[in-house]
Amino acid sequence: MAVEEKSNVKNSSSIVPCFLFVELVIMAGTVLLAYYFEYTDTFPVHIQGFFCYDKSFSKPYPGPDNTSKIPPVLIYSIVTAIPTLTILFGELCAFFIKAEGTQEKTIVTADCCYFNPLLRRIVRFLGVYAFGLFTTTIFANAGQVVTGNQTPHFLSACRPNYTALGCQSTMQYITERRACTGNPLIVMSARKSFPSKDAALSVYSALYTVMYVTLVFKTKGTRLTKPTISLTLLCLAMLVGVVRVAEYRNHWADVLAGFFTGGAIAVFLVTCVINNFQQFQSSPPPQRPQHPESVLGMPMVALPCVESPLEKLRGDLRVLRSHDHQPYRFPATPDVLIPSRSISSEV
Known part of the structure; x- marks a missing residue:
């Protein structure tokens, strides 16, 4: 009060x-x-x-x-x-x-x-x-x-x-x-x-x-x-x-x-x-921050999120590194994983 x-x-x-x-x-x-x-x-x-x-x-x-x-x-x-x-x-x-x-x-x-x-x-x-x-x-x-x-x-x-x-x-x-x-x-x-x-x-x-x-x-x-x-x-x-x-x-x-x-x-x-x-205002009233969901005065439709294959591949790589403790690198194409060390040393 x-x-x-x-x-x-x-x-x-x-x-x-x-x-x-x-x-x-x-x-x-x-x-x-x-x-x-x-x-x-x-x-x-x-x-x-x-x-x-x-x-x-x-x-x-x-x-x-x-x-x-x-x-x-x-x-x-x-x-x-x-x-x-x-x-x-x-x-x-x-x-x-x-x-x-x-x-x-x-x-x-x-x-x-x-x-x-x-x-x-x-x-x-x-x-x-x-x-x-x-x-x-x-x-x-x-x-x-x-x-x-x-x-x-x-x-x-x-x-x-x-x-x-x-x-x-x-x-x-x-x-x-x-x-x-x-x-x-x-x-x-x-x-x-x-x-x-x-x-x-x-x-x-x-x-x-x-x-x-x-x-x-x-x-x-x-x-x-x-x-x-x-x-x-x-x-x-x-x-x-x-x-x-x-x-x-x-x-x-x-x-x-x-x-x-x-x-x-x-x-x-x-x-x-x-x-x-009308009411006298010495300064313009502060503008309220507009919510991102109400851009242009229209509510945005919430769409379901789809996980990207590349993001999924990165997550799998982090799991492998945590188990193997060996560094892995990405090739030019993200479809195949190539270990950084040789196969003979792995055998």
């Missing part, structure tokens, strides 16, 4: 320094960068021109984002709560039923700090998820700042004075920075359309949770449980994109770009960073 407990414990002196000085620093930098993109003017939005009377930007102004059918507060709450509760529930169930692939060793560092396998997996999966959430926000905000693409209701928010701008036809392109007379904050928000941040966050959260449910939950007898949960989460993410387009807040291209951004980040983190939610 003591040997088994000892085998489930692993000593590591690098886990605490790596966590404190590497992972926390990276996480803090990611959160800080996302904050600067979202709530400050550190990164100015690219001012892109527009055509006079452009119909693709002439949709009615739908109001601020808080008045949407799916407001950002609801989206942020869902993308935070659903994955967190799902991972907590899944890890607790896997820990108590001893599911295969989820059992890890307890790490001991400095002979005083014990890291439980359950706590390690929860912190790892939720930490990577939080990192991906802020990374998706950074990618979406960076795309919006760099491109400066207008929303479908841009002209309604901009309220350009076409007479002062001298718009004579729809083919005239306006590049003046002071062309808009509307609220500067609303106009600046109307220049952030590509990619859709809400769509990116929704698909990232849904796909991360779907991959967790699919790879960790081992249900028997309920074949439709995992597909139902997965399709429900993906449909909710797609619904966010549809609402954004229906309310004239984004174009279809913006929503599809957001779907691709969030999905790519989720797939990369799950497959390349946390090893598909």
